[in-house]
Amino acid sequence: MLEVIDLSSKVGTFVLSNVSLTIFPSSCHVILGPTGSGKTLLLEAIIGLRMPQKGKVILEDNEITFLPIEQRGLSYVPQDLALFPHMTVKENILYPLRVRGKRQNIENGIVQELVNSLGIRHLLDRSVKNLSGGERQRTALARALASGCKYLVLDEPLSALHESLKKELWYLLKDLQRRYDLSILMVTHDLEEAFFLGDRMTIVLDGKVRQQGTKDQVYKHPASFDVAEFLGIRNLFSVQTEKVTDDAPSVYCRGLRTTLKLSETALESKLIKTSSFFIGVRSEDVAILLPGELKAHTNNIVTGAVRDTFENGPFLMLIVTNPDCSLSVEAAIPRITAKKLRLSKGSSISLLLPEESLFLIAP
Amino acid sequence: MNFRKISIACSFATFGLYAALILSLFYFFQGEKLLDTLLSERTLFSVRLSLAAATISTVFSIVIALPAAFALSRYEFRGKRAVDTMLELPMIVSPAALGAMLLIFFNNPLGLWIQDHGAQFVFTFYGIVLAQFVTICGVSTRLIKAAMDEIPPRYEAVARTLGASPAKAFLTITLPLSKRGIIAASILSWAKALGEFGATITIAGSMAMKTETLPIAIFMRLSSAEIEGTVVLILILVSIGLSILYAVRFLSRGNSYA
Numbered sequence: 001m002l003e004v005i006d007l008s009s010k011v012g013t014f015v016l017s018n019v020s021l022t023i024f025p026s027s028c029h030v031i032l033g034p035t036g037s038g039k040t041l042l043l044e045a046i047i048g049l050r051m052p053q054k055g056k057v058i059l060e061d062n063e064i065t066f067l068p069i070e071q072r073g074l075s076y077v078p079q080d081l082a083l084f085p086h087m088t089v090k091e092n093i094l095y096p097l098r099v100r101g102k103r104q105n106i107e108n109g110i111v112q113e114l115v116n117s118l119g120i121r122h123l124l125d126r127s128v129k130n131l132s133g134g135e136r137q138r139t140a141l142a143r144a145l146a147s148g149c150k151y152l153v154l155d156e157p158l159s160a161l162h163e164s165l166k167k168e169l170w171y172l173l174k175d176l177q178r179r180y181d182l183s184i185l186m187v188t189h190d191l192e193e194a195f196f197l198g199d200r201m202t203i204v205l206d207g208k209v210r211q212q213g214t215k216d217q218v219y220k221h222p223a224s225f226d227v228a229e230f231l232g233i234r235n236l237f238s239v240q241t242e243k244v245t246d247d248a249p250s251v252y253c254r255g256l257r258t259t260l261k262l263s264e265t266a267l268e269s270k271l272i273k274t275s276s277f278f279i280g281v282r283s284e285d286v287a288i289l290l291p292g293e294l295k296a297h298t299n300n301i302v303t304g305a306v307r308d309t310f311e312n313g314p315f316l317m318l319i320v321t322n323p324d325c326s327l328s329v330e331a332a333i334p335r336i337t338a339k340k341l342r343l344s345k346g347s348s349i350s351l352l353l354p355e356e357s358l359f360l361i362a363p
Numbered sequence: 364m365n366f367r368k369i370s371i372a373c374s375f376a377t378f379g380l381y382a383a384l385i386l387s388l389f390y391f392f393q394g395e396k397l398l399d400t401l402l403s404e405r406t407l408f409s410v411r412l413s414l415a416a417a418t419i420s421t422v423f424s425i426v427i428a429l430p431a432a433f434a435l436s437r438y439e440f441r442g443k444r445a446v447d448t449m450l451e452l453p454m455i456v457s458p459a460a461l462g463a464m465l466l467i468f469f470n471n472p473l474g475l476w477i478q479d480h481g482a483q484f485v486f487t488f489y490g491i492v493l494a495q496f497v498t499i500c501g502v503s504t505r506l507i508k509a510a511m512d513e514i515p516p517r518y519e520a521v522a523r524t525l526g527a528s529p530a531k532a533f534l535t536i537t538l539p540l541s542k543r544g545i546i547a548a549s550i551l552s553w554a555k556a557l558g559e560f561g562a563t564i565t566i567a568g569s570m571a572m573k574t575e576t577l578p579i580a581i582f583m584r585l586s587s588a589e590i591e592g593t594v595v596l597i598l599i600l601v602s603i604g605l606s607i608l609y610a611v612r613f614l615s616r617g618n619s620y621a
Contacts (some may be wrong), residue, residue: 023560046525047520048523066531068523068528069520069523069524070524070525070527070528071527072525074524074525075524075525076520076521076524077521078517078518078521080515082517082518082520082521083516084518084522084536084540085540088541093526095525095535096520096525096526098535099522099525099526099527099531099535100526141531143525144524144525147524147525147526153524276596351487
């Protein structure tokens with residue numbers, strides 16, 4: 001287990017403060033945040049490239065905060081991969097064995113297995129200058145794993161790749177993680193990548209940890225307005241508590257002029273006891289109610305007109321506004337459904353904000 | 364005439380200026396004098412002395428410059444700016460002043476003690492090497508630092524995460540990647556040492572067959588109005604210098620890893 005306890009680091013005027021996180025064995029922990037949020041600074045402090053101002057880094061019960069980089073037992077793949085340009089693919093992969101004075105043979109145990117499983121045997125004698133993006137990526141991973149390290153630290157290593165190659169490498173990383181029982185700490189600003197690869201995640205905004213938890217917790221319950229905005233959730237509405245009963249708390253949203261019934265789990269939140277807070281719902285969780293279905297629902301309905309539409313891959317994004325309302329609701333519906341319902345700009349529509357999909361956010 | 368043509372014309376004008384100076388030597392060039400001067404014991408001594416002194420001073424300066432350049436390129440430390448500025452001293456102080464500074468140093472109590480208990484520098488071969496070393500050490504460090512600045516420090520960081528100690532990362536990553544820059548710096552330093560005159564003559568004097576390097580031999584022959592001999596010696600110096608600069612250009616091609 002790799003633990004980071006109350007770690008603070010500074011570069012220029014930027015301060016990363018009081019970060020604590022735990023990377024459990026055989027899991028992938030993703031540090032997610034926008035560019036300039038301090039993710040790379042955090043990684044550099046963990047692997048020893050930058051001395052922290054305070055805090056501890058503990059690897060399997062041994063404090064490594066001030067250990068030299070080479071004695072920490074953390075393999076690192078930076079954003080630009082840093083393949084050694086004066087060496088061939090083979091020399092790059094064998095480098096960890098060479099500097100540790102071990103026998104350098106490509107046919108040796110783990111190295112041979114890595115070369116085969118990463119599909120780079122045919123590249124071994126090539127200069128790294130002549131590799132494609134995916135080949136460079138595989139070589140960097142093989143080199144990092146050839147050291148025999150079980151802890152892999154990745155700094156946005158896939159950011160420069162195109163979509164299809166990136167996704168291919170997501171599967172490869174998952175496979176390597178299972179096969180070699182790796183614990184991965186990875187930095188990214190790509191939400192899709194984070195939710196695909198991460199088991200747990202830490203969201204860092206402006207040098208501070210804003211949320212930590214399993215990917216399910218982060219996905220379903222963003223901890224703050226900032227986190228929800230960063231996660232791309234656009235349906236964030238200010239609400240006032242209307243009624244709190246044991247089974248069905250409800251809130252009133254003045255902007256949407258509707259009462260929203262919340263699920264029982266909302267009672268677990270301290271926010272329900274305060275008078276006003278925010279409610280969020282992901283656009284993909286917003287449902288369209290057909291005329292026949294309207295009678296079955298009395299709450300959580302927003303009726304209005306489609307103000308705008310945007311195509312987004314397999315989805316059509318609808319921006320729905322009631323003429324009396326000051327707020328809009330964004331709904332992502334499959335394009336095939338939109339086509340069936342003949343939805344376009346100006347269409348009248350009723351949306352359901354399902355109670356189980358609503359989450360509470362502090363103001 | 365457009366800007367492109369004007370700038371190209373200026374570059375040819377610069378070339379023409381130096382080419383004219385070299386060509387003008389041939390006005391006094393006598394073919395039969397070439398072999399006599401070239402093979403004379405005094406000229407061969409000057410060539411041997413110059414090559415030996417320049418090689419030794421270059422080796423010393425590179426040995427010091429390599430770690431110094433690495434420190435200046437990679438680490439932040441107190442006094443770094445002062446060290447960096449001091450590297451330019453040989454470029455801003457004239458060679459004669461540099462030689463005078465050395466001479467004055469060896470007349471101070473510390474300098475006298477070194478001369479009494481160690482090697483004699485004033486008017487000796489050691490003086491020539493020291494004068495050349497002082498002149499080129501800053502330049503070598505500056506040139507090697509520039510080559511190391513081109514190499515992203517991330518390579519060394521990754522090497523260390525793969526198990527290399529700082530020294531191993533330097534030897535296996537930084538050194539091979541800056542190899543061309545180091546060779547180029549060595550050659551340029553060597554060429555500068557070979558042509559060094561001001562500091563050398565101030566500390567080592569101009570004693571025939573003792574401290575007579577090629578530039579000092581040129582000065583001495585010119586002083587005694589021996590123009591034809593001077594021309595031959597200048598041509599030797601120019602040939603060595605130009606071949607070395609060509610080698611530097613050749614070695615510096617495509618040295619970018621950033």
